[in-house]
Amino acid sequence: MVDDDGHAKLSDFGLSRLIDATTGTTGGLTITTVAFFVRWCAPETLLSQNGQITKAVDVYSWAFTSFRLSTGDVPYTYLQQRSVLFEVVHKRPPKEPVAALRHAIPDTNKLLELLNCCWVEPNDRPTITEVKW
Numbered sequence: 441m442v443d444d445d446g447h448a449k450l451s452d453f454g455l456s457r458l459i460d461a462t463t464g465t466t467g468g469l470t471i472t473t474v475a476f477f478v479r480w481c482a483p484e485t486l487l488s489q490n491g492q493i494t495k496a497v498d499v500y501s502w503a504f505t506s507f508r509l510s511t512g513d514v515p516y517t518y519l520q521q522r523s524v525l526f527e528v529v530h531k532r533p534p535k536e537p538v539a540a541l542r543h544a545i546p547d548t549n550k551l552l553e554l555l556n557c558c559w560v561e562p563n564d565r566p567t568i569t570e571v572k573w
Contacts, residue, residue, distance in 0.1 A: 478525050479515045480504045484562055486529055496562035499571065503558030507534070510545055533559040 478486070482500035485493055504515045515534045516524040527534075536552055545551050554572075558565055 478521060478528055481528060482562070483528055483531050486525070494562060495568070496565045499558050499565045499568055500562075502568065502571065503555045506551075507555055510551060531559075 480501050482493075482497040485497050507513070507515055516527060518535070519527065533556065558571065
């Protein structure tokens with residue numbers, strides 16, 4: 441989404457839920473159909489048994505969206521869907537297409553560092569306001 445001033449806005453990455461304003465976690469109520477793509481999904485989204493998912497999943501998904509926009513590649517493009525599920529659940533980020541990035545992005549190392557810090561454990565991820573490149 442883009443506002444009237446041309447600023448991009450962070451939006452739902454396929455898993456919309458009600459957020460409890462006091463705790464910052466989700467309740468069990470799903471607002472939209474939970475039809476998400478495993479390639480873009482944070483591991484805790486797939487592994488959560490109690491529905492307690494934080495905004496950190498959006499930072500994870502933002503990094504994969506940035507990966508796609510920067511490289512032209514879908515995350516885990518070299519794997520079939522069921523293999524992607526295994527990689528995501530075991531918290532293995534995709535192989536970095538460094539050649540494609542180096543061609544498209546002048547400061548590749550800085551971008552890779554930023555993306556990699558968004559794919560760590562939820563509590564170790566930056567907030568979206570801390571994500572800067």
